Amino acid sequence: MPVKKILVVDDSPTERLSLTEFLTRQGYTVVTAENGEDGVIKSKAELPDLILMDVVMPGINGYQATRTISRDDVTRSIPIIMTTSKDQETDKIWGMRQGAFDYMTKPLDHDELLKKIQAIA
Template sequence: MPIQTILVVDDSPTERLALTEVLTAQGYQVVTAENGEDAIAKSIDARPDLILMDVVMPGMNGYQATRKISRNDATSDIPVIICTTKGQETDRIWGMRQGATDYMVKPVNHAELLDRIRALG
């Protein structure tokens, strides 16, 4: 299934805007969320084809939100790419164990991100 709609989850307005601009320029529709709780709700309501998930956010972090999304029957088929400043190998392993499809360390290289999105679609 081709990826058309992407949910961008990040508590930084600057990061949400930057990713939104890159993705919309490539023809993707973008939905945004500011935290983990909002990400879970929007993953159910908007049914995006892909989620780009930050980890360090107030309240529910990105690992927790990824785990809930990947283990919910209604959203378990949505791939999640974690995009975070947490760059240790143990962070990457933990993210993948929560159900992430891929893991990228910020600052995210936009060309590489687009390549990974295309590879999923």
């Protein structure tokens, strides 16, 4: 199934805007959430084809939100790519254990992100 709608969950307005502009130029529909709690709610309401999830956010962090989304019957089939500044191998392993499909560290390489999105389809 091709990826058409992407949910970007990030507490940084700059990061949300940058990803939204880039992905929109690539032909994707983008929905945003500014924290983990909003991300969980929008994942159910919007049912995106892919979620890009930051980790370090106030309230529910990206690991918790990923765990919640990946264990919910309604949203468990939505792939999640964690996009974070946390670059330790243990961070990546923990993210994958929470249900992430993939893990990328910031600053994001847009070409690599596109390849990962296309690989999901």
